[in-house]
Amino acid sequence: MYMEKLSLAGRVAVVTGGGQGIGAACAGALGEAGATVVVAELLPERVEATVADLGQRGITAHGVALDVTHSADVDAAAAAIRAAHGRVDILVNNAGVAKSDVPAEETSDEHWRFHMDVNVDGLFWCCRAFGRIMLDQGGGAIVNIGSMSGLIVNKPQPQAFYNASKAAVHQLTRSLAAEWGARGVRVNSVAPTYIETPLTSFGIEENPEMYKVWLDMTPMGRVGQPDEVASAVHFLASDAASLITGAILTTDGGYTCW
Ligand code: NDP
Numbered sequence: 001m002y003m004e005k006l007s008l009a010g011r012v013a014v015v016t017g018g019g020q021g022i023g024a025a026c027a028g029a030l031g032e033a034g035a036t037v038v039v040a041e042l043l044p045e046r047v048e049a050t051v052a053d054l055g056q057r058g059i060t061a062h063g064v065a066l067d068v069t070h071s072a073d074v075d076a077a078a079a080a081i082r083a084a085h086g087r088v089d090i091l092v093n094n095a096g097v098a099k100s101d102v103p104a105e106e107t108s109d110e111h112w113r114f115h116m117d118v119n120v121d122g123l124f125w126c127c128r129a130f131g132r133i134m135l136d137q138g139g140g141a142i143v144n145i146g147s148m149s150g151l152i153v154n155k156p157q158p159q160a161f162y163n164a165s166k167a168a169v170h171q172l173t174r175s176l177a178a179e180w181g182a183r184g185v186r187v188n189s190v191a192p193t194y195i196e197t198p199l200t201s202f203g204i205e206e207n208p209e210m211y212k213v214w215l216d217m218t219p220m221g222r223v224g225q226p227d228e229v230a231s232a233v234h235f236l237a238s239d240a241a242s243l244i245t246g247a248i249l250t251t252d253g254g255y256t257c258w
Contacts, residue, residue: 005240009034012085013237016068016126017095019046021197022145024053025226026092029234031059035090038081040066042095068095068122071129078129087137090237091130093123093144093169098199100159112161119165120172127176131185139184141237145229146170146189148252156213157203166191170248177246186245188236193252194223219254 013030017023019041031037031054039054039061041047047063054061062084066077081088097118102111127142134140149159150166170189177187194200194214203210204223215221232251235241250256 002240005242006234006238007034008090008234008238011035011089012038012081012087013090013092014038014040014081014088014130015092015094016040016066016122017042018092019043019050021199022192022195022226022229023092023094024050025230026094026233027054027061028057028059029227029230030090030092030237031057031061033234033238036060036062036085038085039063040068040077040095042067068126069117071121071125074122074125074129078126078133082133088130088133089140091126091134091140091142092233092237093126093142095122095126096145096199098159098162100154100162101157101202102161103158104160107161115161115165119162120168123169124172127172127187131176131180131187134185135180135183140186141241142176142185142187143233143236144169144173144187144189145233146173146191146248148191148193148250148255151191151248151250151256155217156210173248174246181245186236186241188241188244188247188249190229190232190236191248191250191252191256192224192229193218193255195229196223196225217255217258218252219257222253224251224253 013035015027018027018039044065051063146169147166149163150170173189
């Protein structure tokens with residue numbers, strides 16, 4: 001009974017920004033659990049490569065080139081995916097950007113808007129478009145990729161724009177969970193620590209001093225890997241989390257304990 005709850009057989013799952021890093025790991029995790037996966041990613045060539053890779057692993061995968069910041073395109077992609085697959089059971093809102101290490105007083109309008117456009121607006125357009133489908137079909141699960149940066153202030157790199165955007169993701173998660181809970185749609189977030197992906201190479205690979213601070217600040221003394229976030233996403237998307245909505249699940253090696 002308990003292992004069955006983790007099965008996603010027959011489910012249709014959409015992963016935004018699913019072409020690399022945490023998103024690609026989530027696509028793999030949901031696919032291995034039996035879901036048909038739709039990778040929605042900015043760059044068409046990355047969509048193609050990821051879908052091919054998932055296919056080689058025996059996962060039923062499709063792809064769509066999508067910029068989540070364009071709400072009309074998000075609506076059109078949602079309609080097309082529903083038309084093709086009949087339903088959408090799971091949405092992983094993973095597309096996100098972080099051009100960190102910029103002090104607040106030097107943050108340009110463009111830099112601020114870039115982060116809000118992708119991390120907040122784009123995430124909401126996806127919640128709205130796919131949430132409508134889930135409400136209409138009477139159920140679904142949304143997992144938003146938030147961040148520990150929505151709970152704490154990172155050190156030493158300044159990144160107020162990113163921290164604020166991820167705090168918004170968490171509060172949006174709770175708001176939608178409250179609005180949609182009675183109609184069968186669960187909405188949760190994961191809040192990862194530093195995960196080894198292209199997004200964090202500015203610290204892990206290029207700045208040993210910064211990287212040391214990151215490790216010193218983390219009780220487990222290490223950064224995470226994409227699959228460690230994907231496992232938490234799989235759990236929240238599955239029936240094993242049937243009573244869980246509005247949660248912000250820290251996947252942070254203990255970072256937020258201190
Ligand atoms: P990556 O940069 O490795 O991957 C993000 C993917 O999203 C990229 O393929 C990127 O494309 C794509 N993307 C960016 N903008 C858009 C857009 N407008 N529409 C569609 N796709 C887009 O990042 P991670 O895997 O590290 O991060 C994934 C999520 O996890 C993000 O939301 C991030 O904020 C969050 N997170 C990451 C942590 C980390 O330490 N890595 C920690 C906590 C949270 P492109 O490369 O072309 O921009």
